[in-house]
Amino acid sequence: SAVISQKPSRDICQRGTSLTIQCQVDSQVTMMFWYRQQPGQSLTLIATANQGSEATYESGFVIDKFPISRPNLTFSTLTVSNMSPEDSSIYLCSATGLAGQETQYFGPGTRLLVL
Amino acid sequence: LAKTTQPISMDSYEGQEVNITCSHNNIATNDYITWYQQFPSQGPRFIIQGYKTKVTNEVASLFIPADRKSSTLSLPRVSLSDTAVYYCLVGAFHSGGYQKVTFGIGTKLQVIP
Known part of the structure; x- marks a missing residue:
């Protein structure tokens, strides 16, 4: 299986600021996704990060709040903009299409706390 | 996307076989059934996937009846390290080679010494 890393692993931020989370895969992948998981809760899909085009957002999530980039087949970023305490959560990226699978x-997720 | 229903929690003693059943009554013809495992402070990890009948790998078995309206994940001889949340997911594979799924609340398995 491939290795997926995220940076930062955790952060504490002030409300009104923005944080960019990086996701790096050690091999080329077809699709990349971004999820949010509140502590003790299930995962909610934020968007699909498309290589070379705009991300596809799920209902309830908008590009202005969660801009996503995917410049190549191994890397994506998610920015949480103008943060509020309600954005405190774990943000996970995922990838599929690894070696044909x-x-x-x-x-591993990025744990974000907004004060 | 097909909705899934599974028990919120289960307890089991070490060494026992654990069976977690998931209901997916409105599963579509093209849907596959996938199970993930998630430990605290980690991302979910793929366990097993199937379409019908029985699938077995080195970690678990997946039993799917003919009507495919449910599936059962079987973990043989669990250990304390199997304590985790187990998610049952149902979805079709898109042309881009990915399975779009919706995560339910999962089943929190607690293995007791």
Whole structure:
């Protein structure tokens, strides 16, 4: 299986600021996704990061709040903009299409606390 | 996307076989069933996937009846390290080679010494 890393692993931020989370895969992948997970809760899909085009957002998530980049087949970023305490959560990226496999592989997550 | 229903929590003693059943009554013809495992402070990890009948790998077995309206994940002889949340997911594979799924609340398995 491939290795997916995220930076930072955790951060504490002030409200009104923005944080960019990086996701790096050690091999080329077809699709990359960004999820949010509140502590003790399930995962909610934020968006699909498309290489070379705009991300596809799920209902309830907008590009102005969660801009996403995917400049190549191994890297993506998620920015949490104008943060509020309600954005405190774990943000996970995942990837699929690794070496022909189609299941999703997840990164370790970025734990964000907004004060 | 097909909705799934699974028990919120289960307890088991070490060494026992654990079976977690998931209901997916409105599963579509093209949907596959996938199970993930998540430990605290980690991302979910793929366990097993199937379409029908029985699938077995080095970690678990997946039993799917003919009507495919449910599936059972079987973990043989669990150990304390199997304590985790287990998610049952159902979805079709898109042309881009990915399975778009919706995570439910999962089953929190607690293995007791």
